[in-house]
Amino acid sequence: MRFQHIVFYWSLVLPVVMSGCDSSDQPLQPEETPEINEPEAADSTVLEVVSVTTSGTENQYTFHVEIKSPDKGCDQYADWWEVIDTSGKLLYRRVLLHSHVNEQPFQRSGGPVAISSDREVLVRGHMNNQSYSLKVMRGSPGSGFVRDTLAADFAMGLEKEDPLPEDCDF
DSSP states (O other): OHHHHHHHHHHHHHHHHHHTTOTTOSOOOOOOOOOOOOOOOOOTTSOEEEEEEEEEETTEEEEEEEEEOOOOBTTBOEEEEEEEETTOOEEEEEEOOSOOTTSOSEEEEEEEEOOOTTOOEEEEEEETTTEEOSEEEEEETTTEEEEEEOOTTTTGGGGGSSSOOOOOOO
C-alpha cells in the first residue's frame, strides 16, 4: 500500500518538477511514438486467392475458395476461379456470374473435382479485364494449401477454354 502512495505522489510531482527544467517555458510535449513497421498491405488492385479448403472424398472433392478482388461492377470483376494441375491442365472451373463489390473477400464452392487426396494442384482466379492473378494457392486435399506465385505466362491458353462466363448479372 505504501508503495502505491509513493508512485501516486511521484506521478503528480514529477511532471511539475520536469516542466520547471525546460528553459523554453513551453509545456513539454510527449515523446513521439516511434514508427512501427507494419507488413505491407495486400495489393488492392489485383485478385488474390486468399484460402482454399476441400471437403469430400477421392475423386469427388468440393473446393471452397475465398477470393479478394478489386471488383467495381461488371466492367471489372472476378469472373472465375479454377483448379489446374502443376503442368497447366484445367481440372475444374467455377464461373462467377456477377461482381462482388460489397462482398470482399468472398467465398464460393465448386466441384466435384476428380483428383486423389495427394495430387498437388493450383487454385487461381481470373479477372474479366486483367487476366489471371499470379497470387495462387498450391496444395492437395490431403495436405492443405499454401500461398504461391505463378509465372505470368503459366497456362495462359486456359483463358479461352470452356466453361467461360456468358455475361455479368450485376
